[in-house]
Amino acid sequence: MALACDKQPNGVANGDLLHLEQVNEAIEKYGRKKSSLIPILQRVQEIYHYLPEDILTYVGTVLEIPPATVFGVATFYAQFALEPKGKYVIRVCDGTACHVRRSMPVLKAIRDKLNLAEGMKTTRDGLFTVETVSCLGACGLAPVLMINDQVHGQMTPEAIEIILDEIMKREGGEQA
Amino acid sequence: MGKPENGRVDQKATIIVDGREVAIEGEPNLLEVIRKAGVELPTFCYHSELSAYGACRQCLVETEDGRILASCSTPVTPGMVIKTHTPRVQKIRRIALELLLANHDRECTTCSKSGACKLQDLSQRYNITDVRFGKRDEKIPLDLSSPAIVRNPNRCILCGDCVRVCQEVQGIGVLDFAFRGAKTVVTPAFGKDMADVECVNCGQCVAVCPTGALIVKSETEKAWEAIYDDSKVVIAQIAPAVRVSIGEIFGMNPGEISLGKLVTALRMLGFDKVFDTSFAADLTAIEETAEFIGRLQNKERLPQFTSCCPAWVTYAEQYHPELLPNLSSCRSPQQMFGSLAKRYYARELGIEPKDLFVVSIMPCTAKKFEAERPEFSNDGVRDVDLVLTTQEIGHMIKEKGIAFDELEDDSLDMPFGFTTGAGVIFGVTGGVAEAVLRSANYILTGEELPQVNFKEVRGLQGVREATVDVAGQEVRVCVTHTLARAKEIIRRVQEGEAHYDIIEVMACPGGCIGGGGQPGTQSPELRQKRAAGIYKADTSLQLRKAQENPLVAALYDKWLGDVGSDEAHEALHTEYVQRRRIKSEGIPVLTGQSTESKVDVEVCVGTCCYVRGSGQILGNLAKRLEESGYADRVNLRAAFCLENCAGAPSVRVGSKILGGLSPNKTEDVMEEIMESLKEKVGSE
Numbered sequence: 001m002a003l004a005c006d007k008q009p010n011g012v013a014n015g016d017l018l019h020l021e022q023v024n025e026a027i028e029k030y031g032r033k034k035s036s037l038i039p040i041l042q043r044v045q046e047i048y049h050y051l052p053e054d055i056l057t058y059v060g061t062v063l064e065i066p067p068a069t070v071f072g073v074a075t076f077y078a079q080f081a082l083e084p085k086g087k088y089v090i091r092v093c094d095g096t097a098c099h100v101r102r103s104m105p106v107l108k109a110i111r112d113k114l115n116l117a118e119g120m121k122t123t124r125d126g127l128f129t130v131e132t133v134s135c136l137g138a139c140g141l142a143p144v145l146m147i148n149d150q151v152h153g154q155m156t157p158e159a160i161e162i163i164l165d166e167i168m169k170r171e172g173g174e175q176a
Numbered sequence: 177m178g179k180p181e182n183g184r185v186d187q188k189a190t191i192i193v194d195g196r197e198v199a200i201e202g203e204p205n206l207l208e209v210i211r212k213a214g215v216e217l218p219t220f221c222y223h224s225e226l227s228a229y230g231a232c233r234q235c236l237v238e239t240e241d242g243r244i245l246a247s248c249s250t251p252v253t254p255g256m257v258i259k260t261h262t263p264r265v266q267k268i269r270r271i272a273l274e275l276l277l278a279n280h281d282r283e284c285t286t287c288s289k290s291g292a293c294k295l296q297d298l299s300q301r302y303n304i305t306d307v308r309f310g311k312r313d314e315k316i317p318l319d320l321s322s323p324a325i326v327r328n329p330n331r332c333i334l335c336g337d338c339v340r341v342c343q344e345v346q347g348i349g350v351l352d353f354a355f356r357g358a359k360t361v362v363t364p365a366f367g368k369d370m371a372d373v374e375c376v377n378c379g380q381c382v383a384v385c386p387t388g389a390l391i392v393k394s395e396t397e398k399a400w401e402a403i404y405d406d407s408k409v410v411i412a413q414i415a416p417a418v419r420v421s422i423g424e425i426f427g428m429n430p431g432e433i434s435l436g437k438l439v440t441a442l443r444m445l446g447f448d449k450v451f452d453t454s455f456a457a458d459l460t461a462i463e464e465t466a467e468f469i470g471r472l473q474n475k476e477r478l479p480q481f482t483s484c485c486p487a488w489v490t491y492a493e494q495y496h497p498e499l500l501p502n503l504s505s506c507r508s509p510q511q512m513f514g515s516l517a518k519r520y521y522a523r524e525l526g527i528e529p530k531d532l533f534v535v536s537i538m539p540c541t542a543k544k545f546e547a548e549r550p551e552f553s554n555d556g557v558r559d560v561d562l563v564l565t566t567q568e569i570g571h572m573i574k575e576k577g578i579a580f581d582e583l584e585d586d587s588l589d590m591p592f593g594f595t596t597g598a599g600v601i602f603g604v605t606g607g608v609a610e611a612v613l614r615s616a617n618y619i620l621t622g623e624e625l626p627q628v629n630f631k632e633v634r635g636l637q638g639v640r641e642a643t644v645d646v647a648g649q650e651v652r653v654c655v656t657h658t659l660a661r662a663k664e665i666i667r668r669v670q671e672g673e674a675h676y677d678i679i680e681v682m683a684c685p686g687g688c689i690g691g692g693g694q695p696g697t698q699s700p701e702l703r704q705k706r707a708a709g710i711y712k713a714d715t716s717l718q719l720r721k722a723q724e725n726p727l728v729a730a731l732y733d734k735w736l737g738d739v740g741s742d743e744a745h746e747a748l749h750t751e752y753v754q755r756r757r758i759k760s761e762g763i764p765v766l767t768g769q770s771t772e773s774k775v776d777v778e779v780c781v782g783t784c785c786y787v788r789g790s791g792q793i794l795g796n797l798a799k800r801l802e803e804s805g806y807a808d809r810v811n812l813r814a815a816f817c818l819e820n821c822a823g824a825p826s827v828r829v830g831s832k833i834l835g836g837l838s839p840n841k842t843e844d845v846m847e848e849i850m851e852s853l854k855e856k857v858g859s860e
Contacts, residue, residue, distance in 0.1 A: 018763060018765070018781060018791065018794065018814050020781065020786065020791055021791075052763050053366050053760055053761075054760050054762060054763050054814070054815075054816045055763070056365075056366075057365070057757075057758055057760065057816060058816065065349075066343065066348065066349025066350070066352065066365070066374075067365035067366070067373075067374075067757075067758055068349055068350060068351055068352035068354075068363070068364055068365040068373070069343075069349055069352045070365070071352065071354050071363075071365045071366050071367075072352040072353050072354045075354045075355045075356070076354075076355070076356050082366075
């Protein structure tokens with residue numbers, strides 16, 4: 001069995017399995033007005049790691065924005081994901097500076113390590129999502145990548161393997 | 177053509193267009209002033225009734241100091257000196273056109289919009305003989321899901337007219353732009369099909385689309401099939417608003433009444449009998465007035481909303497389920513006609529209802545949806561078998577090669593061919609309300625009043641209000657058209673800002689005369705002419721009040737009994753259903769991994785259910801399933817409306833809906849799941 005949203009035992013206990021209370025909190029925090037849409041969507045993405053369709057409809061209904069318009073906003077910005085993402089989102093920079101300092105072998109090492117087949121972005125266990133970005137603005141550290149909000153500079157295939165091992169070990173331990 | 181002195185220009189508030197002085201008279205933008213000066217600047221994305229968008233770059237002009245402006249989104253400043261056709265403007269316009277064409281499916285010969293397409297028209301007008309940029313190689317699939325509208329994204333030029341009409345005029349917003357840059361598309365939410373979202377099928381998007389990206393779903397083939405099937409008696413009913421617009425397709429003037437020609441044309445096409453929907457509208461007026469008087473006397477379910485407009489009904493079902501008891505239970509004239517035809521007329525002809533093929537000729541795309549509603553079928557036989565819009569019947573007349581404008585008038589068949597003025601004015605906004613007012617006094621007291629015209633409810637202003645004395649009782653009437661305005665009126669009524677007894681709502685601007693299935697590009701002037709045609713038809717009739725229709729009276733005598741009788745109720749009234757706006761699969765909570773058969777369970781977390789603790793039920797259920805070891809045999813989802821709000825909170829197990837639950841009734845749901853699993857195992 002698999003859960004789409006990451007497991008939160010407390011969520012089950014208090015009935016907020018869908019994190020709807022958290023969505024409502026975000027709506028109240030930013031206000032029921034059209035201009036609050038983007039900060040609310042950012043929070044929704046933090047909660048679910050992507051923007052679930054029904055939550056977008058829900059947010060749109062509350063803010064009185066048609067769902068088609070919410071969808072338009074969600075697809076306009078690259079920061080929003082409409083497909084479920086992993087708990088750890090790895091963004092490998094492939095801007096000019098990173099590319100010439102061999103970012104692609106780092107990417108290949110990650111994909112090999114995570115057994116990601118061609119075209120797949122997220123691992124089957126929902127733990128990792130791997131993406132490339134055009135520039136992270138940290139060219140001095142090239143090649144650079146981010147794991148969620150952590151920046152890792154001067155990467156090599158060997159270094160990233162150690163980092164991934166650590167995460168997998170930690171997650172394996174938690175799950176067991 | 178010398179330049180006038182500045183002082184003079186300022187005094188009279190004028191601008192210079194192509195060397196000619198033009199007065200500014202409160203126009204909202206430069207484009208309107210230029211068009212007033214007689215220069216037909218091209219546009220795709222400009223409609224006087226929608227907000228200016230400035231995307232198509234066709235309305236460009238050049239100023240004295242060499243600036244290029246999009247005139248639709250430029251305010252007018254006195255003293256402006258502009259030119260509408262210069263080498264630079266011409267070049268930019270042509271390149272913009274060429275780029276639009278490059279992204280456009282240019283199979284014009286098989287496009288139903290060909291001949292009425294703005295893109296085609298402007299390409300010819302600006303002499304585009306070659307498109308240098310190749311073709312778009314990727315074909316996007318068509319959306320054929322809607323009963324009324326076909327969406328072909330390959331023909332979309334991203335002008336956004338449909339987006340704005342749906343948001344601004346109808347207040348819904350079914351369509352919007354999604355994605356960005358070269359990947360931009362206009363699409364319903366989440367890339368879904370039109371039939372799976374909140375579209376009410378009004379067809380206003382079709383009416384504004386400059387190309388063939390949004391078109392009326394053509395069903396003329398079904399009509400030909402029925403006509404050429406000897407086992408079927410094919411009858412037509414003609415809606416009030418069609419008689420003032422069909423002629424436009426054949427070069428006649430808007431508002432010119434061509435009912436007689438249309439009757440002749442339909443006979444030539446092979447229809448066995450030709451009737452008038454206005455006859456059924458007379459019946460609607462009587463039934464709806466009786467219903468209203470009853471409610472007024474009992475002071476219940478007021479204000480009464482009219483229910484003739486299927487787009488409005490769908491809107492109410494989706495957005496205002498709490499108002500459904502207030503809607504008149506009367507079927508629309510189209511469906512009353514269908515019901516009469518299949519119940520009684522088929523019997524009179526001595527044929528089975530399935531062998532009587534009822535075709536409606538309607539100004540409306542939403543009527544196609546209405547005719548499909550399951551409430552309007554008996555034993556799988558639809559009351560109205562086919563709905564053809566004005567555009568489609570025009571197409572059939574052309575296909576048959578009939579010279580419509582030269583036809584002699586012919587008269588309608590009986591018994592459903594006789595109408596009073598009341599039935600005819602249903603075709604224009606305010607008409608249903610006026611028809612009810614013409615009957616109200618008579619139905620309440622049995623006395624006829626001399627007053628026929630109720631001019632205070634007429635006209636094309638957005639909202640009209642009137643207080644009318646009905647046998648000593650004040651009746652507060654409100655009439656509106658477009659759903660954005662209806663939304664605002666509902667808000668005012670619900671917040672206690674406005675008080676009415678009866679509210680007429682028509683979804684399309686101007687009412688049915690401005691319907692989504694009507695020909696041509698709509699404008700306020702066009703609707704004005706068609707409305708005048710309707711009132712002309714009304715006054716030309718000898719009888720003006722529905723209760724005066726002798727054939728309607730005969731119908732009551734012979735078949736229906738009294739007004740509001742059980743038989744009349746069965747044949748002429750209906751019920752409404754709460755409708756979810758967007759189909760969705762919900763959010764997966766548990767996905768069973770078992771290879772054995774599984775049960776689908778949905779917990780509704782829509783507003784009504786959620787506030788009554790459905791979130792808690794969902795949590796409890798997930799926990800119980802895991803504890804009991806059945807989690808792998810269940811697909812548990814959170815759904816955002818099971819359309820059972822009255823019984824909230826609701827859970828669906830397989831195909832069964834359990835209502836009235838509470839968090840401590842989780843075991844009831846578990847039992848149902850066990851039961852369902854047992855059945856599955858049993859059946860395998």
